[in-house]
Amino acid sequence: MQKLWGGRFSKQTDAITEDFTASIQFDYRLASYDIQGSIAHTSMLCKCGILTDEEESLIVEGLNSINQDIQANNFPFDPQLEDVHMNIEHALIQRIGEVGKKLHTARSRNDQISLDMRLYLREEVRQIIDLLKSFQSSILLMAEKNMEIIMPGHTHLQHAEPVLFSHHIMAYFWMLERDMQRFVDCLKRINILPLGACALAGTSLPIDREYTANLLDFSGVTENSIDTVSDRDYIIEFLSAASVCMMHLSRLSEELILWSTHEYCWVDIDEAFCTGSSIMPQKKNPDICELTRGKTGRVYGNLFSLLTLMKSLPLSYNRDMQEDKEPLFDTVDTLKQCLHIYSRLITSLKINAERMRLSINNDSSWATEMANYLVRKGIPFREAHHISGRIVAANRDIAEFTLEELKQFSELFENDIFEVIKPEYGINQKNSAGGTSLKQVKKQIEQAYRKRIE
Ligand code: ARG
Numbered sequence: 001m002q003k004l005w006g007g008r009f010s011k012q013t014d015a016i017t018e019d020f021t022a023s024i025q026f027d028y029r030l031a032s033y034d035i036q037g038s039i040a041h042t043s044m045l046c047k048c049g050i051l052t053d054e055e056e057s058l059i060v061e062g063l064n065s066i067n068q069d070i071q072a073n074n075f076p077f078d079p080q081l082e083d084v085h086m087n088i089e090h091a092l093i094q095r096i097g098e099v100g101k102k103l104h105t106a107r108s109r110n111d112q113i114s115l116d117m118r119l120y121l122r123e124e125v126r127q128i129i130d131l132l133k134s135f136q137s138s139i140l141l142m143a144e145k146n147m148e149i150i151m152p153g154h155t156h157l158q159h160a161e162p163v164l165f166s167h168h169i170m171a172y173f174w175m176l177e178r179d180m181q182r183f184v185d186c187l188k189r190i191n192i193l194p195l196g197a198c199a200l201a202g203t204s205l206p207i208d209r210e211y212t213a214n215l216l217d218f219s220g221v222t223e224n225s226i227d228t229v230s231d232r233d234y235i236i237e238f239l240s241a242a243s244v245c246m247m248h249l250s251r252l253s254e255e256l257i258l259w260s261t262h263e264y265c266w267v268d269i270d271e272a273f274c275t276g277s278s279i280m281p282q283k284k285n286p287d288i289c290e291l292t293r294g295k296t297g298r299v300y301g302n303l304f305s306l307l308t309l310m311k312s313l314p315l316s317y318n319r320d321m322q323e324d325k326e327p328l329f330d331t332v333d334t335l336k337q338c339l340h341i342y343s344r345l346i347t348s349l350k351i352n353a354e355r356m357r358l359s360i361n362n363d364s365s366w367a368t369e370m371a372n373y374l375v376r377k378g379i380p381f382r383e384a385h386h387i388s389g390r391i392v393a394a395n396r397d398i399a400e401f402t403l404e405e406l407k408q409f410s411e412l413f414e415n416d417i418f419e420v421i422k423p424e425y426g427i428n429q430k431n432s433a434g435g436t437s438l439k440q441v442k443k444q445i446e447q448a449y450r451k452r453i454e
Contacts, residue, residue, distance in 0.1 A: 001080050004089060004104075022079040023322050029329060030084050031075075033119035035067045037112065038088070038103060040215040041195060045105055048206050055099050062096040063088070083322075084116070085109050106205040107198060110229040110317040114194035117328070119216070121190050121238060124332045125183050131339040132180045132245075133452070138346040139173045140448055148438060150423050151266070151356040152365055159363045162423035163436040165351060170441065173448055175248040182241040190234045193218040197228035200316040230316040232306065235328055239303040242335050243296075249338055250296040253289035256349075260286050265355045270348035273341070288345055292338045299334055302327035357423075364392045366421035369429065373420045377412040 003013065039060050046056035066088055069075040081087045086109075093100035143166040153163035193216065196202065196209035202225045209221040222228040259266040269286050277283035305327045309320055367388045374384035387410050391398070398421055406413040419425055431437040434444065 004081075004086050018080055018082070021082060021319075023083045023325065024077045024079055024081065024087055026325050026329060027084040027116075028077050028087075030116040030120055031070045031088065032067060033116045033123075034084050034088055034112070035063050035070075036119060037115045037195065037216065039063055040212050041107060042103060043215060044208055044212040045102075047211055048208050050105055050205060050207070051102060055102060058096050058099050059092065059103055062092045062100060065095060066091050083109070083113075085112055106203045106207045107195065108200075108229075110199050111194050111197040111225075113321075114197075114229065114231070115216075117324075118190050118192070118194065118218075118234065121234065121328070121332075122187065124336075125187050125190065125238065128242075128332075128335060128339065129180055129183050131336060131343070132176050132183070135339050135343045135346070136173050136176050136180075136448070136452070138343045139169055139176070140445065140452075142346055142349065142351075143170050143173070143441075143445060146351050146353070147441070149351060149353040149356060150360065150427065152360050152363065153436070159360070159365045161365050161368055161430075161436075162360055162427055164427060164438065164441050165353075165356060166445075167436040167441045170444055170448070172248065172252055176245075177448075177451060179241065179245040179248060182244065183238075186234065186237050186241055188219070189237065191217075191219050193221045194228045194231075197222060197225035200226050200229050226316045230313070232310055232321060232324055235324055236303070236306050236310070239299070239306055239328070239331055242331050243300050243303045245335060246292075246296040246299045246338065249342060250293045252342070253286075253293040256289045257286050257293075264359075266352050266359075268350040268352065269345065270350070272348065273345045288341055292342065295334050295338060299331050302331045360423050362397055364398070365423070366398055366426065367392050369420055369426040370417065372429075373417060374410060374412060379410070379412065 003009065042051065042056050042059045042063070045051040046053060051059070066075065075091070077084075077087050078090075081090050089100070089103060092103060146169075147164070147166045149165040150162050151165045151168060152159045153161050153168065193209060193213040195212055196207055213219075213221050222231075256267060256269065258264060260269050269284075269289070271284065273288050274284045275287045277285065306324060309323050313320060370391065371381065371384040371388040374387060375381050379387070391401075391406070391409055403413060403415055403417075406417060428437045428439075431439055434440060
C-alpha cells in the first residue's frame with residue numbers, strides 16, 4: 001500500500017515494522033475527536049482562503065460520512081495505515097478523491113494527536129467530575145441517614161475518641177471534593193488548542209488558530225509551537241489527580257473490608273456487590289473493595305509510566321510519546337468504573353449501629369474527655385493527662401469506678417464525671433469548628449450541600 005508519507009521511500013515497509021509502529025489498535029478510540037478536529041480545521045482553512053467553500057463542504061461531508069460509519073461500527077480500521085489520523089485521512093481521499101488530500105494542509109500529526117487527546121480528555125474529565133458528584137451525593141445521603149450513630153474513632157488503628165459515623169464518612173466527601181477541584185483545575189490546561197503548532201515550528205500558511213479554538217470551544221491557543229508538540233503535562237496532571245482520587249477510594253475500600261470482617265461486623269455490603277467462594281459455602285467477599293484497592297496500584301503505575309516516558313525526551317515530538325495512550329485510556333476506564341460502582345455500593349451499604357456502639361464499651365476512649373474535665377476545673381492539661389492516664393492504667397471498666405475511688409486520683413472529681421465520660425457527652429462537647437458534635441456535623445453537611453449547588 002502507498003503510504004501517505006511514502007514519497008521519499010522506494011521500498012515497501014516491512015510487515016514487522018508496520019506491526020510494531022501501529023497504534024490503531026488503541027487510538028481508534030480517538031476517531032470521533034479526530035474528525036471533530038478535522039472539521040474545525042477545514043472550516044478554518046476555508047475562512048482563511050486556503051480552501052474554497054466547495055472544497056470545504058466536500059471535505060466536511062466526507063468526514064461526516066466516515067464518522068457515521070465509525071459510530072455504526074462499520075469502518076474497517078487498517079493497521080497498515082498506522083494510526084487513527086491516517087486511517088481517516090486515507091478513507092477521506094478514497095471517498096471524495098483529490099480534494100481530500102487538502103485536509104492535511106497546515107497541520108501535522110504532531111499537533112493533531114495532541115488535539116485529539118485534549119478533546120478526548122476534556123470530555124472524559126467532565127464525565128469524571130459528574131461521577132464524583134454522584135458519589136459525593138451517595139456519601140451525603142449515607143451520612144444523613146446515619147446521622148447520630150456513634151463509633152470509636154481511631155488513630156494508629158487503636159481506639160482514640162468516639163465520633164459520629166456521619167462525621168467519619170463525611171471525611172470522604174471532602175476528599176472527593178478536593179479530587180473534583182483537582183480535575184476542574186486540570187481542565188484549564190487541557191482546554192487549550194494545540195493545533196497550528198504543526199510539526200514543531202508553526203506554518204508559513206496564513207492560518208487563524210483563534211478561529212479554530214473558538215469552533216472547538218477551547219479557552220485559548222498554546223503559546224509556543226515547540227512546547228505544544230512536546231507537552232504531555234496535561235496527561236500527567238490528569239494521571240496525578242486520578243492517582244490521588246484512587247488513593248482515596250483505596251482507603252475507603254480498606255476500611256470497608258475491615259469493617260465487614262466477622263471481628264468488626266460494622267457494615268454489611270449488599271450481596272449484589274459481593275461474590276462467593278467456589279469452595280467455602282459461607283463466604284461473601286468484599287471483592288469490589290479489594291479490586292478497587294488493587295486497581296489503585298495499576299493507576300499509580302500508569303502515572304509512573306508517563307513520568308518515565310517523558311523524563312529524557314529531547315524537544316520536540318518523539319515517537320516514544322505514542323506510548324502515552326494506553327496508560328491514559330486505562331486510567332480513565334479504571335477510574336470511571338470504580339467511581340460508578342462505588343456510588344452504588346455506598347448507597348446500598350447497611351450500617352450496624354449496635355455493633356459500632358458495642359465496640360466502645362469497655363474501652364478507654366473516655367480518657368481525653370476526662371482530662372478535659374480536669375482542665376475545666378483548673379488543672380494544667382499535662383497534669384490532667386497524667387491523672388487520666390493513671391486511671392486507664394488501673395485497667396478496669398470505667399463504669400465500675402465509684403466517685404470515692406476516682407477521688408483518690410484527684411479530689412476535683414464530682415458526680416458529673418460519670419456523665420462526662422459517656423461517648424455521647426464527649427461527642428457533643430466537641431463543638432469546635434469541623435468537630436464531631438452533632439451540631440458541627442450538621443453544619444458541615446449544610447456546607448456540603450452548598451458546595452453541590454455552586
Ligand atoms: N500515533 C502518533 C502518536 O500517537 C501520532 C503522531 C505521529 N507523528 C509522527 N511524526 N510519527 O503520537
